Amino acid sequence: MSAMSLTKAPIPNRLGLGIQQVRYLKRRPAYPQAYKPKLAPLSHPKKDHSSFFQRHLKEWLGPRNMRGEYYRNKYYYPPQDHKPRYIVPDGNTVVEDGKVDVYDNRKVGSDKRDPSLHPFPFNPYCKTASVIPSSLKDKIYEEVAEKGAHVQEVAYRYGIKIPRVEAIIKLREVENSWEQKNLISEELQRFSDVMYRMFPLYEPPVQAENLTEIPTPHKTLHQRFLTISESEPFGPVDAAKVFDLKPAQDILNDLTELKHDDNTESSHKEDLVIGKQVEGDRSLFKFTKSKSGEVGFRYGASRRDRKKDRKVGFDRTGSMVYI
Amino acid sequence: MPRKTKNMFSTARGRVRASMNKYNLFNLYKKPAINYQGKTLYQQKWLAKAETRAYHGEHLTESRWKELFKPNLESVAQLDASLKGVDVPETPLPLQTYAALEKRLEFALFRAMFASSIRQARQFILSGDVKVNGIVIKHPSFPLQSGDMFSVSPEKVLFALGRKKPSVEEAIRVDKKQIAAWNGYVSSAKSSPREVWEMKKTKPKSLDPFQDSVEDHKENVKKFNKSIEKNMTKTQRETSRESLLSDILSTASSAGGSESVSPDSFTSFNNTDRQKAFQVFNYLSDAKHELLDKFSVEDTKAFITKKSNEFATQEEAKLALHVKQILSELVKSRMEQIRLTAEEQKLPEYVTSLPYSPDFASNLTYHQKLDKDAIMEDESKAVVNLPWQKGLFGRQDPSKSYFTPWLPRPFLGCFAVLPSHIEVSFSTCHAVYLRDPIARPNQSEVVTPLPDHVHERAYMYYARKGL
Structure with missing residues (x-):
């Protein structure tokens, strides 16, 4: 664990702690820290035994209307304007009657956080993806499936990665067949519309995905030391050579080159020997070539079938089999 | 068998779970920052492990998870940035600690928002409602590969993401209240129409986007304009x-x-x-x-x-x-x-309130009262015809397992995170698993509420090198 270091331990924001450190404190209940909690009043001074958290939750949820909705809670209803409203823990969840709801997107938790993009207050690295507008999906489907454009071309044009473009086409085909069979019920359409309006919309030039991403080569995750003379120039190409990797420019060229998928696969014929069926033989024998170890059980090799943690896989019908 | 659990959403314990539960949102909202002060390194790692495991696969036993954990974390390099020589933001590599779990079918189902929690996703899989590439898979641990298409029966998804269906008794109780409120409104409108009209206009806007949406206003304005046109042609x-x-x-x-x-x-x-x-x-x-x-x-x-x-x-x-x-x-x-x-x-389209007309109150009609016993006997006898609701509350179609007409479950907006590694089609409840989630500069595709420093310590706990 040398690559990572414990650098980002946050400075505790409670300054009231004593100088003496107490290690074995009893676990403290998860009281809110970022805001001053409001508590619902007790219904009876003696008979109401609701706890701190129950009272806080009641206040946090706000009043209910006759349909049982927390109608003044600003998180109760999902947003329907393609602008998510994730939580901002500032203690104000209830919009008071007669007041206009002003969405306060103060940066509580982390400075880097945008509450309409980052769902969690403490993790600015987690983002919601944007939904691709249905018009753009239609366009992509039309270009690829009907006009026969190359997937790579379309991916480059709209800044969407190739697997996603392929997935869009696959899903659009399912949608089309469902529409034809009239399987999309009114309720399902309603659900789909609500979900669609909940996420930010993808705008191609601004939010385009980076198409030059490659899996980080594991070799580059470790340090490598090399002795060179001070006057010797050393650039990225030399570094690639040291790591025994292709230079970045070459990989990029490979990526951007239009790949024509060859349908003319090498007509590899399996070697097949058919035995001779003489009179009186019940069956005809066929012999195909295979590698020992890949079929059947190798004599004398140890097998896992009696072990406790046997390796499992799934066959074509979806049932679990031991490998 | 999932791990046994007790009081998952305890507010005092305040752990964050992979669930769309209301109490879980409350716990996430009030979660204090994780504090390492005064803790030994091992205590820090233990705390980080406990916090992260509460969210990532809490239903798996520790030994099962340790089998799945892989110390090699996946990330991507962006070639254009390295060629340009610009400063590349940091890659949150520690957030990949639990990436190995995300390829399991149950996790993908929850991330694609076809289930409201991972435990519910498991139930859907075990009950045979989930297909992968057209084949029913009954194993929640089924590992997805890139390009796999999975689907859930729409009824289950509508049930999971929809509002809870009320029982007949609850529905009657709500409707009785609604009818009483409506009749009160009608009688006050009939006695003093002008005041009620003004009151309606000054009423604060509802937070509910489904109640008086822009479309409704547009529809009203259209109707109003049409009636004017009709009068015009008549004269x-x-x-x-x-x-x-x-x-x-x-x-x-x-x-x-x-x-x-x-x-x-x-x-x-x-x-x-x-x-x-x-x-x-x-x-x-x-x-x-x-x-x-x-x-x-x-x-x-x-x-x-x-x-x-x-x-x-x-x-x-x-x-x-x-x-x-x-x-x-x-x-x-x-x-x-x-x-x-x-x-x-005629009114322009953006106008939200119609001009006062004195006959608005005369057009309102009282709603008849509900007969609880008759409805309890036979639900189809219920006649509810309020301007905002047709049929018994939430039970317009009692054969469905969810609230009808469908409404999203409470607090759904806070939990709805569209995954980057799955492409979802909500109208057919199908999704394609594009790839395993990866980390790139300034972003991690593994959805987690906990910050990178917590994941870093959890990684250290499981990688066993930092011990």
Whole structure:
């Protein structure tokens, strides 16, 4: 664990702690820290035994209307304007009657956080993806499936990665067949519309995905030391050579080159020997070539079938089999 | 078998779970920052492990998870940035600690928002409602590969993401309250319509985007405009030469005699047309025509439809020709006038409140009361017809397992995170697993509420090198 270091331990924001450190404190209940909690009043001074958290939750949820909705809670209803409203823990969840709801997107938790993009207050690295507008999906489907454009071309044009473009086409085909069979019920359409309006919309030039991403080569995750003379120039190409990797420019060229998928696969014929069926033989024998170890059980090799943690896989019908 | 659990959403313990539960949101909301002060390194790692495991696969036992954990974390390098030589933001590699779990079918189902929690996703899989590439898979641990298409039966998804269906008793209770409130509103509107109308206008806007949406307002405005148009065409159809002539003559006779009539007597016409109307009257009064005394619409019609050769004298035919000419000009101008006033009355599309009309209260009707016993016996007997609701509350279609018409579950917006590594089609409840989630500069595709420093310590706990 040398690559990572414990650098980002946050400075505790409670300054009231004593100088003496107490290690074995009893676990403290998860009281809110970022805001001053409001508590619902007790219904009876003696008979109401609701706890701190129950009272806080009641206040946090706000009043209910006759349909049982927390109608003044600003998180109760999902947003329907393609602008998510994730939580901002500032203690104000209830919009008071007669007041206009002003969405306060103060940066509580982390400075880097945008509450309409980052769902969690403490993790600015987690983002919601944007939904691709249905018009753009239609366009992509039309270009690829009907006009026969190359997937790579379309991916480059709209800044969407190739697997996603392929997935869009696959899903659009399912949608089309469902529409034809009239399987999309009114309720399902309603659900789909609500979900669609909940996420930010993808705008191609601004939010385009980076198409030059490659899996980080594991070799580059470790340090490598090399002795060179001070006057010797050393650039990225030399570094690639040291790591025994292709230079970045070459990989990029490979990526951007239009790949024509060859349908003319090498007509590899399996070697097949058919035995001779003489009179009186019940069956005809066929012999195909295979590698020992890949079929059947190798004599004398140890097998896992009696072990406790046997390796499992799934066959074509979806049932679990031991490998 | 998932791990046994007790009080997962304890508010005092305050762990964050992979669930869309209301209490879970409360716990996430009030979660204090994780504090390492005064803790040994091992205590820090233990705390980080406990916090992260509460969210990532809490239903798996520790030994099962340790089998799945892989110390090699996946990330991507961006070639364009490295070629340009610009500063690349940090890659949150520690957030990949639990990436190995995300390829399991149950996790993908929850991330694609087809289930409201991972435990529910497991139930859907085990009950045979989930297919992978068209084949029913009954194993929640099924590892997805890139390009796999999985689907869930829509009924289950609507159930998971929809509002809870009320029981008949609950529905009746809610509807009784709603009907009482509606009847109170109707009676107060009938007694003092103006005040109720004003109150309705000043009412604060609801937070509910489904209640009075822009579409509803547009629909209302459209309806209003249509009714104005209908009135306009009706009055235009009634306007003709004979009706105008009869109007002129009746005005003149009510003014009393030809001496007291002036252009200003014809108040139903506008300024320019008054002269013309006066001229028509003058023509007829100069000729001392019999129409001056008999000016019903039938008489004027007979006068106007009479052909020029059917008149008794040449003068009368000439007079009729003059009168008809002026009258057709008047009709034309009147038509235009009607059109313009209607256009003025019409509302533009962005307007949200209709103008007050006194008959709004008379159009409201009281709702009949519900008979609880009869409905409990046979649900189909319930007749609820409120402006915002048809059928029993949430049970418009009692055969469905969810609230009908479908409404999203409470607090759904806070939990809805669209995954980057799955492409979802909500209208068919299908999704394609694109790839395993990866980390890139400034972003991690593994959805987690906990910050990177916590994941870093959890990684250290499981990688066992930092011990």
